[in-house]
Amino acid sequence: MIIKTNLEWLYPELLEEAKFFSGTGDIEINHTHSSNFVDEIDICGKKYNYTNYRDFSTLLEEKRYIKRFAKLALYNAMSDYLGQNLPWGALTGIRPVKFAYGEGERWRKEMGDVMRVSPKKLDMVAAIMEQQKPFTDIAENSCDLFIGIPFCPSRCLYCSFMSSEIGKCDNANEYVDALVKEINASKPLIGNLRSVYIGGGTPISLPISQLSRILETVGDVNCEYTVEAGRPDCITDDVLKLLSDHGVTRICVNPQTFKDDTLELLGRKHTVKEIYDKYYLARKYSFDINMDLIAGLPEESFDDFKNSINAAIDLSPENLTVHTLSLKAGSRLKEMVDRLPEGQIDKMIDYSYDRLTESGYFPYYMYRQKYMAGNLENTGYTKAGKACVYNVDVMEEIADNLACGANAVSKKLFSGGERIERYGAPKDISTYISKIDKVIEEKNKLFSSK
Ligand SMILES: C[S@@+](CC[C@H](N)C(=O)[O-])C[C@H]1O[C@@H](n2cnc3c(N)ncnc32)[C@H](O)[C@@H]1O
Ligand code: SF4
Structure with missing residues (x-):
């Protein structure tokens, strides 16, 4: 062959x-x-x-x-x-844990002896599978609802997610009109709902009246409900109250780093002090909080990253997600940044694993991307009993995903996940708005097929 x-x-x-x-x-x-x-x-x-x-x-x-x-x-x-040698050996692909599940009892041998994945990464995969046990035995017809908001207050230098600066867009209101229509049309397709995730971009960069329309449309939710609030500069008491009043159970307050110079360089438009202020403000409510950090940011040393991990642990959020900088084509940093000295990024990722696991956090999901520094991974850590169902479902592809919004990819599982069919909505915001009826039709077709 x-x-x-x-x-x-x-x-x-x-x-x-x-x-x-x-x-x-x-x-x-x-x-x-x-x-x-x-x-x-x-x-x-x-x-x-x-x-x-x-x-x-x-x-x-x-x-x-x-x-x-x-x-x-x-x-x-x-x-x-x-x-x-690379930490993940010859293993490529974005879902190492799903690969392990696919190999059954012989996963360690297959990944370790054959694909030459390092013992440390194998231990990590084993620890993640252990944390995922409560989630993997799921009812038939289970699904998650994702709602994408592709707007941000400003673009961060490293980010290659699809999103537009809200101040420069004149179609945010029309976007919400189309999104509300799609969410309403998706409701009859919802089976056993496991979680709702409003992600971005930065969902709370929308005017509060528009955010409120989306939350009203979602309505009462009796399961995990995340809003990736994200940027500390957008978090206000009014927004937090709105989220809390609508039953949101989990939010993100993302530092990325605890170094002011880096935040400025990245164009994050908030300071370290604001991270603390908004975190404490959010703590007045009963949300579980996730914090995102990135290893390998430009001009950051191992000590800077170590300081960020330690500062985040001191705040004691329920979840902490450690990303490895990935400089995709299209990211403005790609041209600017030289990679770190050899071995530094591995040292950072190893440190985060060791320090977090010593501090009462467990790794519970993981994924890899192309162009990641050191060919490493992104890992979600959780305190006991606080894992985010949505992240596990999406990474291990164990439930349908009803995804609404521009660039949102819906997934339907067939034969217990042996086969997965997808529908991707248009990436471009204006195209999504003008094609909303077609988007709804295509999704109906996908979710009514046997
Ligand atoms: C969809 S973004 C939304 C986060 C939110 N808007 C914020 O900025 O706080 C989710 C996360 O992806 C991570 N991320 C984005 N671009 C990345 C990159 N190029 N490399 C590594 N991580 C990245 C960041 O940690 C970010 O918080
Ligand atoms: S990191 Fe967040 S705020 Fe920054 S551009 Fe990406 S999605 Fe927007």
């Missing part, structure tokens, strides 16, 4: 070095299956053998398996050539 693929997709972090295999990054993998359990992979004329201890029942399964071993062969060759 011959498979054509591209090294950039496999190893964006190592692309330059990996080009010794192929000048363009395009590679052709030729796989020869043999019955004596040793198969051969030929990658651009270099031959590698691997032990095949599995039988394939379908062509798709065979293709998947070969791709996995092609990655491994590439990884081994590059690792020897460069004298370097």
Whole structure:
């Protein structure tokens, strides 16, 4: 079987070095299956053998398996050539924990011995699976409701999420009109509702009257209800009261860092003092609070990051999410920032894991992205019993996702999740507004299919 693929997709972090295999990054993998359990992979004329201890029942399964071993062969060759190992070894893909579930009892062997994932990351995966136990046995027809607000008070330098500066948009009100229509149309599609998540962008950058319309449309919710309030500069007592009056149970107050110079450089438009002020203001209500931090921010040393982790732990939020800076194409920082000295980012991520787990936090979900510094991961930590159901459902793809808004991707699971179908709404805000009836029709079609 011959498979054509591209090294950039496999190893964006190592692309330059990996080009010794192929000048363009395009590679052709030729796989020869043999019955004596040793198969051969030929990658651009270099031959590698691997032990095949599995039988394939379908062509798709065979293709998947070969791709996995092609990655491994590439990884081994590059690792020897460069004298370097990566924490996640040859494992690519955004959901390492879902990969582990898919391997059943043999997940440790498959990830550790075969894909060369480090023992520390394996322990992390095991700890996450343990935390997820209460969530994975779920009722049929379970779903989460996501509502996307693609507006922010200003753009942060590092951010490659789709969102527009609200002050420069003249269609925020029309956006809310379309969104309200979509939420109302989605209500009959809701089965067993596990959580509601209003995310962004920065949902609370909307005028309070428009935010209130959305919350009214969602109505009474008897499950976890998150609003990714996010930017401390948008948090006011009026907004917090509005969220609390509508039954919101969880909000985010995101520092990203506890260093004023970095906040200024990133264009966050708030200070460290404001993080504290708004956190204490939010504590007057009964919300669970999540805080986001980023490792590898420009001009930050290990000590700066260490200080941010420690400051966040001292505040004792229910959840803490540690991101690794990912400089995607399109991010303004990409051109500006040099990567950290080798090993620094691994040290930061290791520190966050060690310090948080010593301080009563448990890792409970994790995902990886392309272009992440050090090829690492984003990890959500929680205090005991405070894990966010929405994050687990989305990462492990264990419930349907009814997603409303521009660029929102709805997912419907079939045969207990063996097959997933998606519908992505238009990314562009004006297109979303003008196509709202079509969006509703497509979603109805997806959720009524068997
Ligand atoms: C959808 S954003 C919304 C957060 C909210 N608007 C705020 O700024 O506080 C969710 C989180 O993604 C993380 N994030 C955004 N861009 C990132 C990047 N390029 N690399 C790593 N993390 C990033 C940030 O920690 C951010 O809080
Ligand atoms: S980090 Fe948050 S506030 Fe900043 S641009 Fe991204 S979504 Fe908007």
